[in-house]
Amino acid sequence: MKKIAFICTHNSCRSQISEALAKLYNKGEFKIFSAGTHLKNEINPDAIRLMKEIYNIDMSKSQKPKLIEDIGKVDYVVSMGCGVVCPSMDYNYEYIEWSIDDPSGKDDSYFKKIISELDSKIRNFLDSI
Numbered sequence: 001m002k003k004i005a006f007i008c009t010h011n012s013c014r015s016q017i018s019e020a021l022a023k024l025y026n027k028g029e030f031k032i033f034s035a036g037t038h039l040k041n042e043i044n045p046d047a048i049r050l051m052k053e054i055y056n057i058d059m060s061k062s063q064k065p066k067l068i069e070d071i072g073k074v075d076y077v078v079s080m081g082c083g084v085v086c087p088s089m090d091y092n093y094e095y096i097e098w099s100i101d102d103p104s105g106k107d108d109s110y111f112k113k114i115i116s117e118l119d120s121k122i123r124n125f126l127d128s129i
Contacts, residue, residue, distance in 0.1 A: 002129075003031045003074035007089065011036030011065045013044040013104050014080040017115055020057045021122045030126075033074065035089075039065040044104055050111055076129065096125070 006018035011034055019034035026032055043059050051057045068089045075092045081099030098121055103111040 001031050002029070002076070002093075003033065003071075004076045004078065005068075005071055005074040005089065005091075006032075006034040006078045006080070007036060007068060008034075008080040009036050009038055010040045011067075012040040012042070013047045013102060014100050014114070014118065016043045016059055016063055016065070017047055017051060018078065018080070018118050018122060019063060020051055020055070020059050021119055022126065023062075024055060024057065025123055025126055033066065033071045034063070035066045035068045035071050037068055039067060041065070046104070046108070046111055050108065050115060054112070054115065078125065 004022060006015040006022065008015040015034035015036065019032055022030070022032045043063060043065065048058070048060050051059050073090045073092065075094075077089055077091045077095045079095070079097040080102075081097045100117060100121075101114060103114040
């Protein structure tokens, strides 16, 4: 089974949202992960709250921050585009950078805009591979 990793420096917000959405839309075709290089202790509480509110997904129960080296080599890497030195990792097929703004610390409407953008990109990405 092919593996997809969504990566971002801290693996606490955008990459975690992406992992949850990809798992939601995955039809059993892929193993889905998220990871980072400098972890925070927990997933962003606003991300947890809004994903529960919008999709009824409780990321606090099903996911945790992970290091890139914890997930091994994958087939597809999707970077959130950190705007700084973005993490990278070994992959078999494709490395994609999305350049998604970090909604951390912003209001709910901005956070929901980013979640919606990720939702659209993830659906298109999964349909394309």
